[in-house]
Amino acid sequence: xxxxxxxxxxxxxxxxxxxxxxxxxxxxxxxxxxxxxxxxxxxxxxxxxxxxxxxxxxxxxxxxxxxxxxxxxxxxxxxxxxxxxxxxxxxxxxxxxxxxxxxxxxxxxxxxxxxxxxxxxxxxxxxxxxxxxxxxxxxxxxxxxxxxxxxxxxxxxxxxxxxxxxxxxxxxxxxxxxxxxxxxxxxxxxxxxxxxxxxxxxxxxxxxxxxxxxxxxxxxxxxxxxxxxxxxxxxxxxxxxxxxxxxxxxxxxxxxxxxxxxxxxxxxxxxxxxxxxxxxxxxxxxxxxxxxxxxxxxxxxxxxxxxxxxxxxxxxxxxxxxxxxxxxx
Numbered sequence: 001x002x003x004x005x006x007x008x009x010x011x012x013x014x015x016x017x018x019x020x021x022x023x024x025x026x027x028x029x030x031x032x033x034x035x036x037x038x039x040x041x042x043x044x045x046x047x048x049x050x051x052x053x054x055x056x057x058x059x060x061x062x063x064x065x066x067x068x069x070x071x072x073x074x075x076x077x078x079x080x081x082x083x084x085x086x087x088x089x090x091x092x093x094x095x096x097x098x099x100x101x102x103x104x105x106x107x108x109x110x111x112x113x114x115x116x117x118x119x120x121x122x123x124x125x126x127x128x129x130x131x132x133x134x135x136x137x138x139x140x141x142x143x144x145x146x147x148x149x150x151x152x153x154x155x156x157x158x159x160x161x162x163x164x165x166x167x168x169x170x171x172x173x174x175x176x177x178x179x180x181x182x183x184x185x186x187x188x189x190x191x192x193x194x195x196x197x198x199x200x201x202x203x204x205x206x207x208x209x210x211x212x213x214x215x216x217x218x219x220x221x222x223x224x225x226x227x228x229x230x231x232x233x234x235x236x237x238x239x240x241x242x243x244x245x246x247x248x249x250x251x252x253x254x255x256x257x258x259x260x261x262x263x264x265x266x267x268x269x270x271x272x273x274x275x276x277x278x279x280x281x282x283x284x285x286x287x288x289x290x291x292x293x294x295x296x297x298x299x300x301x302x303x304x305x306x307x308x309x310x311x312x313x314x315x316x317x318x319x320x321x322x323x324x325x326x327x328x329x
């Protein structure tokens with residue numbers, strides 16, 4: 001064999017070996033397609049599907065800066081008698097909602113975490129609230145530790161941020177609820193053992209919609225005080241004007257009412273433009289005879305940014321108010 005034949009034979013052998021090695025080479029797997037977050041419009045705006053599930057999630061919150069004034073002292077320990085402060089009222093809040101359909105109705109939950117500056121300048125305070133339930137339309141059950149279902153069923157007083165005298169409380173609770181036609185109802189148990197001398201309360205109420213008017217009426221019982229009470233309102237929206245009249249009664253001092261006996265609250269709101277509104281609430285308690293009036297002027301500057309000016313005057317001749325700047329999402 002000559003040199004030329006030897007070289008050609010070696011090249012053929014090398015090509016055969018290389019081909020065999022190439023056949024055994026590891027090939028990288030192709031990347032799997034990315035699963036993008038999908039919008040969930042089944043429960044309103046702002047929800048999206050948690051990837052790989054049928055649960056819809058909504059995340060929101062706010063950041064608030066506020067300049068407060070009070071004729072009485074705001075910072076009782078650090079600066080007694082000082083009437084102005086941007087320290088009190090400053091707040092952040094984060095909340096998360098989750099909802100999904102099931103064979104028995106909509107299963108939902110809500111978690112809120114917020115922090116505020118302590119009113120006496122001794123540091124920050126933090127709290128959390130939560131609830132979860134099943135809404136089957138004509139029936140439902142909710143349990144939690146938050147603004148009670150009773151409070152939310154009737155709304156937060158009038159139309160101002162203060163809301164007037166309406167006795168809204170946060171506590172642990174369990175509530176049944178539902179809706180038949182235009183009539184909604186609720187019956188619940190509230191746990192007030194976090195309040196000194198209190199135990200629990202029972203409540204039941206119904207409300208309905210009649211054209212532009214809503215009306216609600218309920219009864220309550222403070223077990224520790226052995227006091228029955230009632231609460232109701234009539235409210236309506238007529239073009240740019242909204243009105244509300246609320247009444248509360250407690251046979252004795254109760255967690256469900258701001259005062260012993262009768263308390264009346266009247267409120268109104270005018271949407272001056274799509275971005276500017278004015279509101280006023282007036283409340284009067286007969287025993288003891290006290291009253292207060294609250295006024296708001298609000299400006300929705302841009303989507304997610306608002307300014308609110310509020311003033312309050314009480315029968316005790318104490319005036320107070322604030323200027324608030326709030327970013328919400």
